[in-house]
Amino acid sequence: MxxxxxxxxxxxxxxxxxxxxxxxxxxxxxxxxxxxxxxxxxxxxxxxxxxxxxxxxxxxxxxxxxxxxxxxxxxxxxxxxxxxxxxxxxxxxxxxxxxxxxxxxxxxxxxxxxxxxxxxxxxxxxxxxxxxxxxxxxxxxxxxxxxxxxxxxxxxxxxxxxxxxxxxxxxxxxxxxxxxxxxxxxxxxxxxxxxxxxxxxRNSSVAIAEAISAVNANYKDGVDGYQTEIEAFGNCFGTEDFKEGTTAFLEKRKADFPGR
Structure with missing residues (x-):
């Protein structure tokens, strides 16, 4: 455009x-x-x-x-x-x-x-x-x-x-x-x-997106920010970024996040 x-x-x-x-x-x-x-x-x-x-x-x-x-x-x-x-x-x-x-x-x-x-x-x-x-x-x-x-x-x-x-x-x-x-x-x-x-x-774009959502939830009327955080935290466990990040940590190497 x-x-x-x-x-x-x-x-x-x-x-x-x-x-x-x-x-x-x-x-x-x-x-x-x-x-x-x-x-x-x-x-x-x-x-x-x-x-x-x-x-x-x-x-x-x-x-x-x-x-x-x-x-x-x-x-x-x-x-x-x-x-x-x-x-x-x-x-x-x-x-x-x-x-x-x-x-x-x-x-x-x-x-x-x-x-x-x-x-x-x-x-x-x-x-x-x-x-x-x-x-x-x-x-x-x-x-x-x-x-x-x-x-x-x-x-x-x-x-x-x-x-x-x-x-x-x-x-x-x-x-x-x-x-x-x-x-x-x-x-x-x-x-x-x-x-x-x-x-x-350098960090997981998927996790960052979830973090933005969780932080913003604290400032929205009628939204339980803590519950949003719990759900966002859980969502991260289903991502390829989580698997890569934890594997890299355990293998003592730098993570190469796929952004998924």
Whole structure:
């Protein structure tokens, strides 16, 4: 599929998806959300892709927010549909992918940009990154999962302050809050993401998919995360990866996981 607003590049087991609207600071519009959905879906279904990295083009912005011009005149019903469709196509979709997704946050990650980063399985940031949810300054609230995922990551009090002040935090504060896992200089960001990806790829992709499902279950209403873990743990025993992993351990050699 040819993309207008993103790039998707594959190399050595990693698909790197780059939001590429530099003139708009990589802001998310409807077309970009749809393209991201397709690129992520393709990567997730690819047997060759073991890890996905999501980043923004240039050094100024990961994603500087949503494209406000697309919804400035929406009514109540249209606003609700916008949030529901966006969560279905992209934000909830990313969170529940079976392939690990790393957000490499370069520069501004505001509004929908921070919501996209938070939907990824974990986040790395460049030292010049700035993050925030400025929606209340526009008379609206975060609608792509921001009010739910931010408290899960940084705690209720800090999330409330960030949302209500509409302010930005820098990369080091995001690291202190636990919003990102690592902060490095801009030119080290993608190499670090790739280094972590290479560590992930040494392990069983089947087991990792089960682990993602189990961890996510803890944050879903009406779902018993412990029971999900028990079932996921049991599922692993029926895989070729389990047989290879345990055999390799007992034979004191490196496992060569078939991914089945």
């Amino acid at each position: 040819a993309y207008e607003n993103i790039r998707s590049d594959f190399s050595n087991g990693i698909t790197t998806i780059t939001i590429n609207r530099p003139s708009k600071l990589n802001a998310l519009n409807k077309a970009t959300i749809e393209e991201l959905h397709h690129a992520l879906d393709d990567a997730n279904q690819s047997k060759e892709t073991k890890v996905i990295i999501v980043t923004g083009s240039g050094e100024k912005a990961f994603v500087a927010g949503a494209d406000i011009s697309e919804f400035a005149d929406f009514n109540v019903e249209e606003g609700g549909r916008l949030a529901a469709k966006g969560q279905e196509l992209l934000f909830d979709f990313v969170e529940n992918l079976s392939t690990p997704v790393i957000a490499a946050v370069n520069g501004f990650a505001l509004g929908g940009g921070l919501e996209l980063a938070m939907a990824c399985h974990f986040r790395l940031a460049s030292s010049n990154a700035k993050m925030g949810l400025p929606e209340v300054s526009l008379g609206v609230i975060p609608g792509y999962g921001g009010t739910q995922r931010l408290p899960q990551l940084v705690g209720k009090g800090r999330a409330m302050e960030m949302v209500m002040t509409a302010g930005m935090i820098d990369a080091n504060q995001a690291l202190n809050y636990g919003l990102v896992n690592h902060v490095v200089e801009t030119d080290e960001l993608l190499p670090l993401a790739e280094k972590i990806a290479s560590k992930i790829m």
